Amino acid sequence: MKVFSGTANEPLARAICDYIGIQLGRCDVRPFPDGETFVKIKENVRGEDVFVVQPTSPPTNHHLMELFIMMDALRRSSANRITAVLPFYGYARQDRKDQPRVPITAKLVANLLVAAGANRVLTVDLHAQQIQGFFDIPVDHLYAAPVIYEYLRKKRLKDLVVVSPDVGGLKMAYAYSQHFSAALAIIAKRRKSATEVDSTTLIGEVRGKNVLLVDDLTETAGTLTKGAELLKKKGAKSIIACVSHAILGDTGIERLRKSAIDELITTDTVVRPTIRGVKITTLSVAGLLGEAIKRIHNNSSVTSLFDANGGRTS
Numbered sequence: 001m002k003v004f005s006g007t008a009n010e011p012l013a014r015a016i017c018d019y020i021g022i023q024l025g026r027c028d029v030r031p032f033p034d035g036e037t038f039v040k041i042k043e044n045v046r047g048e049d050v051f052v053v054q055p056t057s058p059p060t061n062h063h064l065m066e067l068f069i070m071m072d073a074l075r076r077s078s079a080n081r082i083t084a085v086l087p088f089y090g091y092a093r094q095d096r097k098d099q100p101r102v103p104i105t106a107k108l109v110a111n112l113l114v115a116a117g118a119n120r121v122l123t124v125d126l127h128a129q130q131i132q133g134f135f136d137i138p139v140d141h142l143y144a145a146p147v148i149y150e151y152l153r154k155k156r157l158k159d160l161v162v163v164s165p166d167v168g169g170l171k172m173a174y175a176y177s178q179h180f181s182a183a184l185a186i187i188a189k190r191r192k193s194a195t196e197v198d199s200t201t202l203i204g205e206v207r208g209k210n211v212l213l214v215d216d217l218t219e220t221a222g223t224l225t226k227g228a229e230l231l232k233k234k235g236a237k238s239i240i241a242c243v244s245h246a247i248l249g250d251t252g253i254e255r256l257r258k259s260a261i262d263e264l265i266t267t268d269t270v271v272r273p274t275i276r277g278v279k280i281t282t283l284s285v286a287g288l289l290g291e292a293i294k295r296i297h298n299n300s301s302v303t304s305l306f307d308a309n310g311g312r313t314s
Helices: 010-020 060-076 105-116 129-134 145-155 167-179 222-233 250-258 286-297
Strands: 002-005 027-031 037-041 049-053 081-086 120-124 139-142 160-164 183-191 197-203 210-218 238-246 263-267 280-283
Touching: 002 010, 010 049, 010 286, 027 060, 037 060, 049 060, 049 286, 060 081, 060 105, 081 286, 105 129, 120 286, 129 139, 139 286, 145 167, 145 238, 145 263, 145 280, 145 286, 160 167, 167 183, 167 210, 183 222, 210 222, 222 238, 222 250
Parallel strands: 002 049, 049 081, 081 120, 120 139, 160 183, 160 210, 210 238, 238 263, 263 280
Antiparallel strands: 027 037, 183 197
């Protein structure tokens, strides 16, 4: 077994290798002067079981091309099996035609991964679980929830209410509420544009409660901050937000600084610079992914990684 990494999240790839107890595979990934990507695998992979760690975080298209080129190099070097490890699967929000004459880009990316040489995909918290059905190869879809559960248990939160910031996240919020034996609430959201949302109605009671606001990803933080604003108006005592993927740009960071959110809990699926003025707790999924990689290599079950205390995490 060998694990290689593109440039998107090498620290996570090294942490995965440390968990497994192997060295990160040696490869040369660099741009040509015209912006094209050059890849050279610097060790023998003939007949090997190879895993390529590369989240498709911004710049998304660049990191996707890197992944495709690395897998093509590995395939042409006679690797036995290539597993694309995408801690964050980009383009997942474009999973259906919700307007005339628009693409289903999540499906296109699935096709391109297979065409580039992927025999299997390992990912964490897809934005839409049905994306697994876009592949005709095995997809192992892990959840970051067990890692977040462990951290939250240590906080011993009392009078907890789990809130979904929109209808789409209700299933995830329900799983959290079941795990912590907490009440459940939901915010009705209306999206104005890709960066602007309007949180209109709260279904449930949060007055005097500690609120856990859960979602799978945030980029501009519009959904989270608008939801937190509404929750504060409704009398929430404290607000903790937790998301698996925090792909924060300048807009999202500025919104979080001004928001009513006391703490943002996320994971290291994507690399993020240090952010001042916002309390962000980053938990590692290296152990989760490392264990999955070991089990896939040994052809043993990964089912138990989907569970937390006997219940499905999502």
